[in-house]
Amino acid sequence: MKKLLLLTLLATTTLSQAQAQDTNDSADTDKRLNELTDKIADLQNDQLKRSQLKLTGYIQAQYQVAEAAGITSYAGGNFNAGTDKRFAIRRGRIKMDYSRVNDDGDIMTQGVVQIDYTQNGVVLRDAYANILEPHTKWFGLKVGAMDRPFGYEVTYSSGVRETPERGRMSQTLFPNEKDLGAQLYILPNKNSRYRFFKVEAGFYNGTGVLNADYDKFKDLITRLSIFKNNKNESIKYSGGISYFNGGHKNGTKYEYELLNSNNGNHYWSLTDTNAGNIDAKAKQIYYGADAQISIDWKIGLTTIRAEYITGIQSGTATSSATPRDVVTTNTLQRNFNGAYFYLVQNIAQSKHNIVIKYDWYDPNTSVQGSEIGATTNGTLTTTDIKYSTLGIGYTYNYDQNWKLVIYGDIIKNESTKLQGYTQDIKDNILTIRIQYKF
């Protein structure tokens, strides 16, 4: 009996201990599982934050040969006197993009900063915040330093563009492409059947991203664009119309008008010297239209782009470019036009591509080349000369990182009566560029 009691006691004690042990083990497992779940949640949050922040960029190292030393150039800046060959870091971009994206892939909020590091220093390229209206997800606001929403070439990234530089027209009207301002846009959300158009409208300083504004005038820039693909995704076509209404403070109180002399040559005539003119607006009004088409077929991807801009541009006697800083010399208003045409042909879906581009920029459509330098009073200058450029290039896309570009600019200027510009000047350029994108 004692033995039985002893055994029973022993069994009960052992069982009780085992149960206690089981309970302890279970609680311990639950605790560890909870800890593990928390850790996984933390890791998921970290991963989400990392995926929201993107660091991208590209480096463009190049060697250029100019037809003559010290030439004025739109292919990466003027050559220094005595220099006809040069190595350069054309662009060294780093872009930080923090975006919060919803389940449908719409960017709800975004902050972007882009810096450019080259041998010329470090400059800001972009610094903007972007927010999407959360209900319909059709309307957005962008503030800060960003692309001016005019035309196609101005906003097309240098990291993917097939030519080394934007054309003379784009560089003249929109130096450095970027500006400080605020923009509202309408872009149907990703699930909308109407996601084939975009409307952008904004006000900008007009001085670019590196200069503070110096007058009370702001530039209004608007663009309506459409973009569609055909049903079997082999043709992509897009296009847009743009309008720019802006200007800057006059450089002096003197206002000039382009008049016709008895012998038919134009000249600048002083028409007004009112002291108040110095605070008046020197007009810049542009109208633009652009179109693009890409066709994927057996011979490889073919892309054609064209853009035409016309309007009124205010500049000085020595430059028709949009001024980045306060103007202190006489302001002249010119009618201008310009255009470009791209043909980019991928060769049989290989890594090889051929690009042909033709562009022109006529800063003063009212005058012929033969009038420039023909008169001595109210004279027209090199600023009024029309230029056209034929670019022929080859690109080799080694992979998603490396790209080689070999590109020649054959530049023609109008023949004028100005000394040094009576015939085509020697300013052709060959560019060999290697790009690493990350």
Place this chain on the structure above:
Amino acid sequence: MKKTLLALSIIAFSTSFAQTIKLKGSDTILPIAQEEASVFNKSGKGSISVTGGGSGVGLAALVDNTTDIATSSRKIKMEEKIKFTESGKKIKEVVIGKDALSIIVNPANKVSKLTREEIESIYTGKVKNWKQLGGDDMNIVVYGRESSSGTFEFFKEHVNSKKNFASSVLAMPATGAIVQSVAQTKGAIGYIGMAYDNAKVKQLAVSYNGKTYIEPTRANAKSGAYPIVRPLYFYYTTSIETKVKPFVDFVLSKEGQAIVDKVGYLAL
């Protein structure tokens, strides 16, 4: 001796690592890819790893070289083709099978057939009660996929006439979740790949001409009578064709196509 063994191990590891073919993309193709990979791996011809994420995710991974084959339940988009050209990559498209989309409801629902227009009116939010379609008086609970899904894009384009979904449509992360939700919700409707069909849900006959209703059977889908059928794709870059071709050839082989059928999709 140890050094020799170590060297052999490294070579063996490197060889096996080099032969691993990575597949990423469509969740619709996931069951086919997994089954094909399982059989292929067992045959000793190579090693396949398979992950989902959505068709767009797979194609983006192919641009970034983080997968060898992108699986997609929709045709590659023009924007994606341009990215491949910019990366210097020539891609190859292979149709590996077909999928039919079924419209499913809860088995308790009286409605057993719908026209395309009626389906569209449900997904655009115009029709909100089954009573309007000859069913019981109960609200329609509409399920769909997330917009990153190829199935979503196919359904929107081919069934919903590219029209926007109503904001009340519940976006589910996977087809399995739609099946489960429809099975548990009396007034629910959803769309799924035919391979995901099971007895817990009821498939509807569909009419594209308003007269003839076609049952979503495999025979009807194969014959072309059932209208909601789409091709399924593999995409890979030609630079690694030698590496991926044995697996692609296997999927296209008689044995591989039998697996496509077995998993519930339509062989070529």
